[in-house]
Amino acid sequence: MDTFEVLISIFLGIGLASAVGFRVFLPLLILSLAGYYDVIPLNESWQWIGSFTAFITLGVATLIEIFGYYIPWFDNILDTIALPLATLAGTVVMVATITNLDPVITWALAIIAGGGTAAAIKGNASAARLTSSTTTAGFANPILTTVETGISTLMSILSIFVPIIAFVLVLVLFFIIFRFYKKLRKKRLSKT
Structure with a gap:
């Protein structure tokens, strides 16, 4: 497997892991x-994910999951249960999409890049939902749910068909998260 194919499979996994952070x-x-x-090659050990039963x-x-998010409570x-599940699923999508690499490298990338990306995005999405629940008494949650589902769908499709663009969008998401927390930290420091 050449370097370009390895990079594409990594971008594919990171893009899917970010989508897992939303759904x-x-x-x-x-x-x-x-x-x-x-449409894409799957890791030999993860061929089962492409089966009809898995589908x-x-x-x-x-x-x-999607309809459950429309029920306010x-x-x-x-x-609450989605954060650990997202971390696990982010790791799984990364392992399933990286082919022909040493298992140690594959699992290290999966845990750090896949699980880490999914956990970071899910944590922020959960914080946004909690904020929405407390500030709007849950009335804005269906809108937030629709946006999250749309982003997850878009990121998943882009990851499959144009993984480089999906990876760039993941970087943009992390930049937005970084900027948000930087502003939040400034506000906290100015209050003290």
């Missing part, structure tokens, strides 16, 4: 569909 099962469903139709199972889980419960 846990939707990117896995899109990955399963892409694997099923041989159906992930489809059901995706529908439950249930969305906060989902966010």
Whole structure:
């Protein structure tokens, strides 16, 4: 495998991991569909994710997750369990998409880049939902849910078909998160 293919598979995994940060099962469903139709190569040990059974199972889980976020009290419960699930799913999508690399390198990249990306984005999405719940009594949560689902879908599709653009968008997301926390820190320091 040449260097360019390795980079593309890493960009694909990071893009999908960022999408997992918004919705846990939707990117896995899109990955399963892409694997099923041989749009992308899957790691030998992870061929099962491209099976019809995995596709159906992930489809059901995706529908439950998406519709669950539209129930005002249930969305906060989902966010509580979604952070560890997103970290795990981010690691899984990274391992599944990196092919022909040493397993030690693959798992290190998966845990750090995949799990780390998914956890960082999920943590911020959960914080946004909590803020929305407390400031709008949950009335803005359906709008936030729709936006998050849309971003997850877009990032998943871009990751499959144009992984370089998806990776650039991940960098933009991290820049926005960095700027937000920098402003927040400034506000805290100015109050003390």
